[in-house]
Amino acid sequence: MDAKTLDAYERDAAGYAEDWHTQPTDSELREAVRSHFHVGPTADIGCGAGRDTSWLAEAGFAAVGYDASPALLTEARRRHPGVPFEQAALPELAGVAEGSFQNVLCETVIMHLPPEELAPSLRRLTAILVPGGTLYLTWRVSPGAGLRDEHGRLYAGFDAKTVRDSLGPHTVLVDQEVTSESSGRTIHRLIVRTA
Template sequence: MSETGDHGRVRASYDTVAEEYRQRIGGELAGKPLDRALLGVLAEEAAGSGTPVADLGCGPGHVAGWLAERGVRVVGIDLSPAMVGIARREHPGVEFRQGDLLDLPAADGEFGAAVALYSVIHLEPAELRPAFAQMRRVLRPGGCLLLAFHLGTEVRHLDEWWGHQVEVDFHFLESEAVAGLLTDAGFTVEARLERTNLPQEAETRRGYLLARRD
């Protein structure tokens, strides 16, 4: 993906807000018991496989760090070099890589499980299918994938974020459509959850899908 394409704009936007994002979001798991429970499922899956967990769209590394604190070997991957730099600084014992969801910097079958929390929302609709194919590629057979996204059909555009000039779109997604694309990509969807936003979150409904690579 060219730096002048949509991913280049997403990359530049997250580079711009990276430090403030860490300050605002870096401790969010403390107030998200459902997310912690779902991440615990991935931790158990990884423990059984002996392979690492991929945190796809890892941002400042808070999810990867949480997993690592519980003995999970994690590799965080993010589009934004600034986010990767902060993640490495904040979680020096965890491996982080810079890369795109459409061209993941990982070997075939490298991971026993993967999590992508609110990262596929920055993909165009036509990019979801190849992104899920990439996720399947880097997972071992039987590996679990946890996705989280905003529910709906709107596209929310930001040109200002916490006082910073950005250019980024947030694509809301429908669970049934995402589940269908995962199935087409070679996953079996095992669980679906929906919830309202927590008080500290943006006012959107949230969807979670837990899928297993065939």
């Protein structure tokens, strides 16, 4: 995880949490999850303040949220009591066992990674899935090698081919560039079934 990005989330976790919770619901994300996820243990990697983790739990998935930011996890636990949240950061996801999840949601997280951490992070996301598990992965499309916003958050630029190649020999179910209903930003969406 990029240190300056993590620091930005730590400084204003309550503000980011409020912003995310007041954004419109992303019905395309929810429809894709219903279409491609199977009932079973589900990880929300980079869960932030827990909005999607909570929805996953309400939708019948045994969901656990993971985030690198202790302050965002405090917000998640406060807003969604009864939903489990744990600290873990890409690329290592320390403490998360291989083959322990049927589904992994990683929504607009990987663009915060330095380029050298992309491939090991993607390998780790698929490694924590069972065979035949599903990874839902999105990132904000950014021009150039990497830009920072006014808060210092990194938005690394990389193309979909780089991401697909780093994921390995898995089956791509969805590969599309869309406008997020929630943020209004251009994102790339990949849904992958593990071998």
